[in-house]
Amino acid sequence: MNETSAAARARAAFTRRFGVPPAIVASAPGRVNLIGEHVDYTGGLVLPFAIDARAALALGPAEDGRTVFLAPDLDAETSHPGPPPRHPETDPSRRFANHLLGVLQAAGGTDAPIRALVTSDVPSGGGLSSSAAIEVAFATAWAGFTDGASDPKTLARLAMRAEHEFVGTPCGIMDMLVSAAGRAGNALRIDCRSVTWRPVPMPPEDHAVILLVDSGVTHRLRDGGYAERRAACERAEAAIGGSLRDATREDVAAATLETTDRRRAFHVVEENARVDAMVTALENGDFAGAGRLLFEGHRSLRDGFEVSIPEIDHIVEIAERRVDAGCFGARMTGGGFGGSALVLVSTPTLEANRDVIVEAFAARFGRRPATRVVRASTGAMLEP
Numbered sequence: 001m002n003e004t005s006a007a008a009r010a011r012a013a014f015t016r017r018f019g020v021p022p023a024i025v026a027s028a029p030g031r032v033n034l035i036g037e038h039v040d041y042t043g044g045l046v047l048p049f050a051i052d053a054r055a056a057l058a059l060g061p062a063e064d065g066r067t068v069f070l071a072p073d074l075d076a077e078t079s080h081p082g083p084p085p086r087h088p089e090t091d092p093s094r095r096f097a098n099h100l101l102g103v104l105q106a107a108g109g110t111d112a113p114i115r116a117l118v119t120s121d122v123p124s125g126g127g128l129s130s131s132a133a134i135e136v137a138f139a140t141a142w143a144g145f146t147d148g149a150s151d152p153k154t155l156a157r158l159a160m161r162a163e164h165e166f167v168g169t170p171c172g173i174m175d176m177l178v179s180a181a182g183r184a185g186n187a188l189r190i191d192c193r194s195v196t197w198r199p200v201p202m203p204p205e206d207h208a209v210i211l212l213v214d215s216g217v218t219h220r221l222r223d224g225g226y227a228e229r230r231a232a233c234e235r236a237e238a239a240i241g242g243s244l245r246d247a248t249r250e251d252v253a254a255a256t257l258e259t260t261d262r263r264r265a266f267h268v269v270e271e272n273a274r275v276d277a278m279v280t281a282l283e284n285g286d287f288a289g290a291g292r293l294l295f296e297g298h299r300s301l302r303d304g305f306e307v308s309i310p311e312i313d314h315i316v317e318i319a320e321r322r323v324d325a326g327c328f329g330a331r332m333t334g335g336g337f338g339g340s341a342l343v344l345v346s347t348p349t350l351e352a353n354r355d356v357i358v359e360a361f362a363a364r365f366g367r368r369p370a371t372r373v374v375r376a377s378t379g380a381m382l383e384p
Contacts, residue, residue: 006056007383010119013072014058018115022058026141028179028380029054030122031129032210032342033333034187035297036275038305039268040172042233042244043193045275048174049202049376050182055120055133056383057100059141062113069097070117083111088166099131102162103138107148116141125218127332127339131167132175135159140180140380152181153195155380170230171335182379189279193245200279202376203344208287208328211345213357214370215311217338225337229264229305236265244268267304271297291329291344295320298331307336311365315341318360319353327353 007027014022029050036046062068067080078089078097086109088098100116116138122130139158143150156176163169163176173195178188186199203209233244239255240247244265252265274293281290298316302308312332319330319341326349333342345353354371362368 006054006119006121010056010058010117011383013070013119014060014115014117017070017117018060020060020063022115022117023060024141024144025056025058025383026137026144026380027054027056027383028133028136028140029182029377030133031175031178031182032212032374033174034210034342035278035293035331036174036190036271037297037301037333038229038233038307038335039244039271039275040174040190040192041170041230042172042237042268044245044268044272046174046190046192047187047200047275047278048178048190049187050178050379051122051128051374052377053121053123053128053374054377055118055122055130055137057134057137057141058117059138059145060115062115065113067113068115069100070115071096071119072117073119080113083113084109098166099134099162100138102166103135103158104142105166106158106161107139107142107146123214125338126212126214127334127336128212129175129179129334131163131169132159132179135162136176136179136380140382144382152177152379155180156195170227178379180380182377184378185376187282187376189275193243200282203282203285203287205375206347207285208344208346209350209373209375211343211350211354211357212333212340212372212374213315213343213361214340215309215315215338216365216367216369217309217311225307226335229307232261232264233268235261236268240265245272263304263306267300270300287328287344287346291323291327294329294331294342294344301332301336305336308332309336309338311361311369312339312341314361314364315343315357315369318357319343319345322353322356325349325353325356 031048033048069078078094124130139155159176188197190197316330319327326346328344330343
């Protein structure tokens with residue numbers, strides 16, 4: 001743990017604020033999903049990886065009998081006499097605490113007052129699952145604090161319940177599970193129906209890397225678009241009479257569906273197939289093939305699922321024009337409505353392609369997008 005890590009900052013800030021060190025510190029990473037978007041909540045296949053940006057949580061008992069949750073990065077704080085409340089916060093200035101309260105209640109709650117302080121290096125609203133990282137970090141810390149279960153499935157399920165019951169996002173399990181179970185140097189092929197996973201090697205860094213380009217548009221999954229698309233998938237499954245995970249294009253075409261719901265369902269069926277095609281491409285070192293799947297997946301998210309935005313589309317279009325210059329592929333990543341695009345780019349051409357993408361984006365939108373190379377990293381952990 002270096003001096004500027006999220007965990008180091010959480011430990012130091014907790015000690016400054018309360019005059020005693022925390023009893024425990026845990027951290028968990030954000031994630032990038034290579035492919036397999038909007039399929040986890042239908043029990044589909046996904047291929048995310050944990051990234052080298054983490055959220056950290058410092059936790060300890062409250063000797064003064066008052067529960068306090070702090071997020072210095074957000075300049076946010078909640079305080080309650082006695083133990084933590086068992087209901088969500090409704091005041092917008094206090095809602096950040098719902099990510100913690102939800103995990104706590106999913107784990108059974110507590111009658112003892114506690115102190116928790118969160119810091120994070122995962123950009124909020126960038127499509128990198130900053131919320132899941134915080135929730136999994138808290139679940140990990142709470143398991144260590146109470147000697148509870150800390151296997152990845154348990155941590156992920158606690159965090160997912162927090163999103164459903166306290167935050168208000170009807171998400172699947174992908175973000176939380178890869179944050180809990182991530183493995184350095186690997187993506188995880190996750191079967192969201194059986195909640196099983198296996199590692200898939202990422203490209204060697206001397207061959208290709210993942211460049212993230214932030215659109216600068218902050219997404220908010222709880223604002224309705226995400227829930228509407230999940231509802232469309234549920235209507236499609238009702239019409240088909242089974243899971244989209246098991247459906248074919250012919251099943252979708254034959255079902256009685258509105259045009260929009262049919263487009264959504266086609267995306268899910270085809271996206272599941274793209275995940276296993278991507279696994280094969282990566283395992284064979286076929287980065288050109290992997291790139292074609294990224295472009296194909298983006299078109300489906302843009303046209304069929306309608307969750308992309310002009311800024312993301314422009315980044316992908318720039319990359320598509322530069323396939324012969326080392327851009328293997330690109331697509332939006334995350335739930336959509338903002339966030340980031342990922343670009344699979346050959347390592348020798350990284351800087352040249354980054355410069356072209358940034359300048360072309362700035363020429364159209366009048367601002368230079370933030371970029372970063374992300375690496376597949378380890379999942380949640382208790383910090384020493």
